[in-house]
Amino acid sequence: MASASVETTAVLTATDVADVIRVVGIDQFMDDVIDGVRCAAEDLNPETTMTIERAGFQYEKPCLGLVEWMPSMELGRAVGIKTVGYHPSNPNQRGLPSVMATTSIHDTGTGRLIALVDATLLTAIRTGAASAVVTDILARPDSSTLALIGCGAQSVTQAHAISRVRPITRVLAFDADPLVAESLADRLPFAVQVEVMNSADEAASQADIICTATTVDIGAGPVISEAALLRPGVHINAVGADFPGKTELPMSVLKSALVVPDEVSQCLKEGESQQLAPSDLGPDLPALVQAAADHADHRNGLTIFDSTGWSLEDLIAAEIVLEHALHHEIGIHTELQHTPADPYNPYELL
Numbered sequence: 104m105a106s107a108s109v110e111t112t113a114v115l116t117a118t119d120v121a122d123v124i125r126v127v128g129i130d131q132f133m134d135d136v137i138d139g140v141r142c143a144a145e146d147l148n149p150e151t152t153m154t155i156e157r158a159g160f161q162y163e164k165p166c167l168g169l170v171e172w173m174p175s176m177e178l179g180r181a182v183g184i185k186t187v188g189y190h191p192s193n194p195n196q197r198g199l200p201s202v203m204a205t206t207s208i209h210d211t212g213t214g215r216l217i218a219l220v221d222a223t224l225l226t227a228i229r230t231g232a233a234s235a236v237v238t239d240i241l242a243r244p245d246s247s248t249l250a251l252i253g254c255g256a257q258s259v260t261q262a263h264a265i266s267r268v269r270p271i272t273r274v275l276a277f278d279a280d281p282l283v284a285e286s287l288a289d290r291l292p293f294a295v296q297v298e299v300m301n302s303a304d305e306a307a308s309q310a311d312i313i314c315t316a317t318t319v320d321i322g323a324g325p326v327i328s329e330a331a332l333l334r335p336g337v338h339i340n341a342v343g344a345d346f347p348g349k350t351e352l353p354m355s356v357l358k359s360a361l362v363v364p365d366e367v368s369q370c371l372k373e374g375e376s377q378q379l380a381p382s383d384l385g386p387d388l389p390a391l392v393q394a395a396a397d398h399a400d401h402r403n404g405l406t407i408f409d410s411t412g413w414s415l416e417d418l419i420a421a422e423i424v425l426e427h428a429l430h431h432e433i434g435i436h437t438e439l440q441h442t443p444a445d446p447y448n449p450y451e452l453l
């Protein structure tokens with residue numbers, strides 16, 4: 104990582120993040136985050152890289168939502184903390200994204216705030232990247248038809264990331280809101296045939312790869328029914344379940360698949376794995392990547408990535424942006440924190 108100034112904090116707004124991605128190129132940036140997540144999983148050393156299950160406040164008033172924090176640490180270097188809000192009524196009622204986030208990066212030598220980065224787009228990109236890492240290991244190499252169940256913000260980066268690792272030529276789109284499915288083609292950053300489907304099962308049954316990324320209500324799942332006739336060897340990235348009681352896949356599908364959780368304890372609490380016992384789970388994301396060759400046979404069977412969001416992904420994505428921002432002098436670099444001449448005098452600036 105490029106080193107930041109000793110005194111200043113880099114503040115990277117949404118526009119700054121977009122400027123960085125424009126300079127790097129959207130495909131190259133996605134490839135860099137995919138590589139970043141893959142390498143972090145492959146090289147993971149629990150003695151030096153630590154992540155903590157996310158925690159926070161979940162509430163039903165004034166509307167269903169949560170604000171949570173997702174910490175990770177590279178020992179001797181940096182702590183990343185993403186704060187993230189999830190408010191599924193935001194798009195329709197307030198014109199805001201369902202998921203909004205900010206990542207702070209702190210120097211573990213001093214505790215100083217190195218950077219504050221808008222992480223709304225980065226969350227979508229790193230979530231797509233994590234799906235791509237697992238898809239690359241578990242989906243058949245010739246997978247070309249992708250079903251997107253839920254066509255909101257996450258579906259765009261799911262499709263983009265998966266198109267970087269598999270030759271996707273056809274996207275089957277289903278959303279509970281038909282207008283959202285119909286607008287998907289205009290939001291995708293690559294050329295592909297998009298067909299709007301009448302049901303989740305219709306889309307899922309024709310796909311080689313499925314991504315579920317819905318804001319289905321707690322207790323209202325699954326979004327794919329037990330009756331869906333899934334193709335043999337289909338790989339599913341289940342991205343939407345991230346709340347106790349919220350699930351997208353039916354138990355029968357989960358029970359017959361290799362299930363790869365991103366973060367085991369978090370998935371058992373909030374992911375599809377809520378419906379399973381710990382003994383039903385396959386390798387977690389790092390274990391899968393570390394033994395990728397051993398799992399090649401699973402490409403012929405049903406496989407599921409239970410994605411709830413791994414906090415290290417957020418530090419990786421924010422550091423990639425920060426490095427480019429420092430190199431290209433993008434963003435505000437300001438003395439946000441007090442750096443007094445006399446560290447014993449907190450009133451010095453008064």
Ligand SMILES: NC(=O)c1ccc[n+]([C@@H]2O[C@H](COP(=O)([O-])OP(=O)(O)OC[C@H]3O[C@@H](n4cnc5c(N)ncnc54)[C@H](O)[C@@H]3O)[C@@H](O)[C@H]2O)c1
Pocket residue numbers: 189191194200201202226227230252253254255256257258277278279280283303316317318319320326341342343344345410411412413
């Ligand atoms: N795994 C992760 O790391 C991760 C990261 C970010 C977001 N998420 C989760 O992914 C989900 C989607 O997020 P988003 O930002 O795309 O939200 P969004 O609001 O942009 O889009 C969600 C879409 O799902 C649709 N939907 C709701 N219920 C449905 C159903 N039963 N069938 C089909 N479509 C349905 C909605 O109409 C909406 O268009 C959320 O639950 C979010 O919390 C997970």
